[in-house]
Amino acid sequence: MQKKTYPFSTKKVSYYFDADFSYLEKLVAKEHSIMVTDENVFHHHKKKFVGWRTIVVKAGEEYKNQQTVDAIIQQLIQYGADRKTFLIAVGGGVVTDMTGYTASVYMRGIQFGFVPTTILAMVDAAIGGKNGVDVGVYKNLVGTINQPNFLLYDSSLLKTLPQQEWVNGFAEIIKHAAIKDAALFAELEKNKLNSYQKNKVALSKLITRNAQIKSAIVKKDEFEKADRKLLNFGHTIGHAIENMEKLPHGFAISIGMVAAGMLSEQILDFQETDRLVKVLTKYGLPTKADFSASKVFQVLKMDKKKERSTMNYILLKKIGQGIVKPIPIDELEELIHSITIAR
Numbered sequence: 001m002q003k004k005t006y007p008f009s010t011k012k013v014s015y016y017f018d019a020d021f022s023y024l025e026k027l028v029a030k031e032h033s034i035m036v037t038d039e040n041v042f043h044h045h046k047k048k049f050v051g052w053r054t055i056v057v058k059a060g061e062e063y064k065n066q067q068t069v070d071a072i073i074q075q076l077i078q079y080g081a082d083r084k085t086f087l088i089a090v091g092g093g094v095v096t097d098m099t100g101y102t103a104s105v106y107m108r109g110i111q112f113g114f115v116p117t118t119i120l121a122m123v124d125a126a127i128g129g130k131n132g133v134d135v136g137v138y139k140n141l142v143g144t145i146n147q148p149n150f151l152l153y154d155s156s157l158l159k160t161l162p163q164q165e166w167v168n169g170f171a172e173i174i175k176h177a178a179i180k181d182a183a184l185f186a187e188l189e190k191n192k193l194n195s196y197q198k199n200k201v202a203l204s205k206l207i208t209r210n211a212q213i214k215s216a217i218v219k220k221d222e223f224e225k226a227d228r229k230l231l232n233f234g235h236t237i238g239h240a241i242e243n244m245e246k247l248p249h250g251f252a253i254s255i256g257m258v259a260a261g262m263l264s265e266q267i268l269d270f271q272e273t274d275r276l277v278k279v280l281t282k283y284g285l286p287t288k289a290d291f292s293a294s295k296v297f298q299v300l301k302m303d304k305k306k307e308r309s310t311m312n313y314i315l316l317k318k319i320g321q322g323i324v325k326p327i328p329i330d331e332l333e334e335l336i337h338s339i340t341i342a343r
Helices: 021-027 039-044 066-079 093-108 119-125 155-160 163-180 182-190 193-198 200-220 227-232 235-244 249-268 273-282 293-300 329-338
Strands: 002-007 012-017 033-038 053-057 086-091 112-116 130-135 138-145 150-152 310-318 321-328
Touching: 002 200, 012 200, 021 112, 021 150, 033 039, 033 066, 033 093, 039 053, 053 066, 066 093, 066 130, 086 093, 093 112, 093 119, 093 130, 093 138, 112 119, 119 163, 119 200, 138 235, 155 200, 163 182, 163 193, 163 200, 163 227, 163 249, 163 273, 163 310, 163 321, 182 273, 193 200, 200 227, 227 235, 227 310, 227 321, 235 249, 235 293, 235 310, 249 273, 249 310, 249 321, 249 329, 293 329, 310 329, 321 329
Parallel strands: 012 150, 033 053, 033 086, 086 112, 112 150
Antiparallel strands: 002 012, 130 138, 310 321
16 A cells, blocks of 8 residues: 655645555544445445445436435434544545535534545546535536545455446546646557556556646645646536536546647647547547537536636647636637537
């Protein structure tokens, strides 16, 4: 097991890489802890939950809303949870988002930790302290920034992960490489998904590397005033179409990255969109979708990255170098209509 600690504004967060689920008992007291998971994870890993008080929610992005959070809170009350209760999310990004949000508001804040069970959660969703819920088609419109006490990485939890969820998670890995790590992008070009699935050591290194990329960015800019905005590469159009088109998060972000690449061509003379498309395709991700530019723009107008009449859009100068580019909303509307996501 490898332990890495990152100091954030309110607490130090410990990351336990290559750990075992059972190590949780060294981190928290069972009798004062409650786990939150979803039906899929609970079904596949029932034995791991024996002896733990557990709240099981329905699986899927459509349940990432205030109604589910209210249901979790009702069960916390039934368990007699108090300010010393420790909440543990065991699941993907939906579960970690809702659990972190619930812990942040229950009794004005209780401690919590994450055991991510998907690639997406391990490299992105569980890292950085963003917790929240969707409101209709608006992604993560309500939430908090509050760091967990720890993240515990047990790669054995990935054994039951459906193939689509592996693909889904690699979108965020490719995103990190595109904005911050040209060498990682080159590595992804040389390899393919099943080479990581078959090689536990390579997969562990990849997950750790990506967790460290995101954590280093967040450490410098926890409350998204500057560089943390880079992590939104592909998310502007991606988030808009994710709930509209009922797409998995990584699939929508992949399409959004291609759109951002095309905008980068127009605004920054970016020359590597085809390279980006090839690596996304290689890992089974979609690079185009039919959607209404007008409807997308209507959703974008409520995006959290919007600041009055300007949208902070993430573009690429080159692979491995993302930048934050403020674009006037009226200009962005014209740009979105001008690009055709069909490569």
